[in-house]
Amino acid sequence: MSEFLNFLMLGLTRGSMYALIALGYTLVYGVLQLINFAHSEVFMAGAFGSFLVVHLVVGEGEGLGGFEQLLVTLLGLVAGAISGAVVAFVLERVAYRPLRRRGAPKLAFLISAIGASFFLSQLFGKLFNRLGNNQFPDYLHKGEVLWTPFGARIKLLQVVIIISAVLLMIFLDRLVSGTKLGRGIRATAEDAPTAALMGVDIDRTISRTFIIGGALAGAAGFLFGYAFVFSNTMGFIPGIKAFAAAVLGGIGNIRGAMIGGLLLGVAENLIPTAPWVGGDAWIGQEWTDVVAFVLLILILVFRPTGILGERLGRAA
Amino acid sequence: MSEQAGGSSVPGRTGSVLLDVQDLEVRYGAIAAIKGISFHVEQGEIVALLGANGAGKTTTQKTVSGMLRPAAGSITFDGQRIDGIPPHKLIDLGICHVPEGRHVFPRMTVEENLAMGAFRFRSPDQDVLAHVLDLFPRLKERYGQQSGTLSGGEQQMLAIGRALMGKPRLLLLDEPSMGLAPLIVQQIFDIVRSINADGVSILLVEQNARQALSLADRGYVLETGELVLAGSGRELLADDRIRAAYLGEELAS
Numbered sequence: 001m002s003e004f005l006n007f008l009m010l011g012l013t014r015g016s017m018y019a020l021i022a023l024g025y026t027l028v029y030g031v032l033q034l035i036n037f038a039h040s041e042v043f044m045a046g047a048f049g050s051f052l053v054v055h056l057v058v059g060e061g062e063g064l065g066g067f068e069q070l071l072v073t074l075l076g077l078v079a080g081a082i083s084g085a086v087v088a089f090v091l092e093r094v095a096y097r098p099l100r101r102r103g104a105p106k107l108a109f110l111i112s113a114i115g116a117s118f119f120l121s122q123l124f125g126k127l128f129n130r131l132g133n134n135q136f137p138d139y140l141h142k143g144e145v146l147w148t149p150f151g152a153r154i155k156l157l158q159v160v161i162i163i164s165a166v167l168l169m170i171f172l173d174r175l176v177s178g179t180k181l182g183r184g185i186r187a188t189a190e191d192a193p194t195a196a197l198m199g200v201d202i203d204r205t206i207s208r209t210f211i212i213g214g215a216l217a218g219a220a221g222f223l224f225g226y227a228f229v230f231s232n233t234m235g236f237i238p239g240i241k242a243f244a245a246a247v248l249g250g251i252g253n254i255r256g257a258m259i260g261g262l263l264l265g266v267a268e269n270l271i272p273t274a275p276w277v278g279g280d281a282w283i284g285q286e287w288t289d290v291v292a293f294v295l296l297i298l299i300l301v302f303r304p305t306g307i308l309g310e311r312l313g314r315a316a
Numbered sequence: 317m318s319e320q321a322g323g324s325s326v327p328g329r330t331g332s333v334l335l336d337v338q339d340l341e342v343r344y345g346a347i348a349a350i351k352g353i354s355f356h357v358e359q360g361e362i363v364a365l366l367g368a369n370g371a372g373k374t375t376t377q378k379t380v381s382g383m384l385r386p387a388a389g390s391i392t393f394d395g396q397r398i399d400g401i402p403p404h405k406l407i408d409l410g411i412c413h414v415p416e417g418r419h420v421f422p423r424m425t426v427e428e429n430l431a432m433g434a435f436r437f438r439s440p441d442q443d444v445l446a447h448v449l450d451l452f453p454r455l456k457e458r459y460g461q462q463s464g465t466l467s468g469g470e471q472q473m474l475a476i477g478r479a480l481m482g483k484p485r486l487l488l489l490d491e492p493s494m495g496l497a498p499l500i501v502q503q504i505f506d507i508v509r510s511i512n513a514d515g516v517s518i519l520l521v522e523q524n525a526r527q528a529l530s531l532a533d534r535g536y537v538l539e540t541g542e543l544v545l546a547g548s549g550r551e552l553l554a555d556d557r558i559r560a561a562y563l564g565e566e567l568a569s
Contacts, residue, residue, distance in 0.1 A: 180435070187421055187432050193383060194419040198482070199407040199436035 015265020024213030040239020046221025049083020084218015250309020
């Protein structure tokens, strides 16, 4: 039971970060029918940006109290979100909008995405790598165990990450379903020419969609960088897994991305560690990534539209 | 443009020209879809654009609403040149387009679709909303329902209601009767007449020539991108060429 809970918490922690990143893929797919493969670098930029800001403001910050820890977390989330939003905004302007203006084929967008991804990764590598050993100072006392239900060890850091992610997801859900901006985004996703007839500025809406998705990925970058280490190549695996999560939930579907992210995180941590009691696991924790991608393949074969998705290519 | 049979002296309701299209040419790549047509809509009028499939009716309307850019010619609305202005800005002048095939947002509720129609305003005008729901009581019944689940007729009502939420001065209606049962068609046309009675000018594209002409003050007939006939609704209804080409076809189908 205790091991099961430990891995469940680990899965939820990772899954909530996948979910935040997956939202960016799915939002952009909704309005552009484009998989923004440079999104993983937006996530990476969030980690670097939040580190620079937090470290500048707080320094090494030894022995922070509870309230200060909360402030550090908020500062990191905001700084990460802004960094991600700025990078995503510029990315859309430079790598995608000119292609859209020319009516370029889908393949051109994909190549542009991959190029932008390499560029950003290398750029951040040259500028910032080896910064503070690519690790946040231990503001939140990472090892600190909060509760021990059934002998499991639930860490403060895990709780902070899950709560932050859930709050951000609730915020996004409200934004998309309850505001005029959200209605504009959904209308653009469902039927862009008709949305334009209603007065929706499609270019501006696409730009804002990138900003929102970028902010979520940037915040996830802070959480991820804080929980583990960060580097200019950190985006690759979480980025691909978040993409898998978006497909799992149904690409283009916002709630699908949230569910897909959490599900993927939990599955990749629980399946390989089963049966969670006694001696050896049947599969082994080193198979985590394999399990995640086998899951993606199975989904693509047996339910290509994902859990909540409808027809691919029209989903919103 | 070619001959204009007799309709040039039909008086409009107030006489002032709201929409003026001059020598309009529209191309899809190398193909000329509209080959230099001129027509106008006066304040308060219902003007019908008639013609067979592929004649260029929808293309003309899409060009007026900014979805397509003209290759040549001018479009003037209320004294202002509007050709080349993108659609999301054009709606601010009061040109609302109900596109062919209705194009409601299927995964939004009726309420959200109507709110989309008022997107250009900070928030939807409650008086207009009440008026729309009066015109279309069905929409009131289906208010919280996803639009994709509505019947074709209900979707058409929603598409028109949504356009009205934008407080149009000129309403572009593209094939509002398409695919609908005759009873519903009659209802839709009655509502179009009452919208017009509220002072909204209407440019109507229809294949259902008899219905359209009995409603319209004036009509123009398009054939492969050129205007071949123009006149008052009554004149066109009585015109032999119209009867042979369009009304006959309609009876046969």
